[in-house]
Amino acid sequence: MAFEKILVLSHHRSWRTRGLEAAARLTDIELQIPPQPNNPKSLISAFQGIGPDDVNHPPTGSATAWLAHLDLIKFAVASDFETALIIEDDVDWDISVKEQMKLLSRAIRDFTGTPASDPRPYGLDWDILWFGHCGGPYDRNSPRHEYWDPSVRDGELYTGWMKDYVTSMPEKTRYVQHGAGLVCSFAYAINRKTVTNVLDWSGQGQDEGFDIRLRTGCMNKKINCVSVYPELMHHYEPTANYISEVRQGDGKGQAGAEDALESEMGITANIRDSARCAALWGRPCPAPPGTT
Known part of the structure; x- marks a missing residue:
């Protein structure tokens, strides 16, 4: 994928x-x-309380995940990686992901005006490259770079907030644009040149979650975000009734038993040929409910 490191955010196997x-x-x-x-509860509680009472504050599970993202970004800084792709441990991608990333590399270089003399696959004219997300508000009038990708899933099978945007796009097409309100931090890249911008902004807390804080920074141009639509990575869900650890920490349900979650094939929305399902079960994931 042409990043110096691909780092996985995970607390345990x-x-x-x-x-x-x-x-x-x-x-x-x-x-x-x-x-x-293992951030102590006192630190998590203190992070939750940053800022005045009239701003949004993250619930416990979201604050715990937020600090984990900050810890991993700081690990990348301490390791002096020029570029790092950070992915959450439930992420999935297409079996053709390497070909996808080659196409995306050319598109990002064109979009950001990376000179031919710069050998970096994505240039460095960005703070965040947001590859894995679950959509959000968008700006149809924002400058964008359109490129062909044969692995794009049919728009009618797309799920999420951006379905009407994706279905209006030409077939087998992706857009690269500046971030315009995405949510879900499934996969994003940082670089050594501008990572302090990301830490300065996201380290202030004062929002519902890490991804929402990034979204606000992208929309307010506090950080320079470049995104791809539709996304290249999405989270895999083992069952229709799956409850994530973050949601459980926020008091919104109870995660299922580990063996049950592992033994039953789940789904990955908006990915044509799931690498997880191919690797674990040797066949495609079923389509998400309501898309067939």
């Missing part, structure tokens, strides 16, 4: 990491899963 590693082996991708510090 589980069905999430085992499926991710299987997908990585299938698609010949090298991952690093750095150990995460």
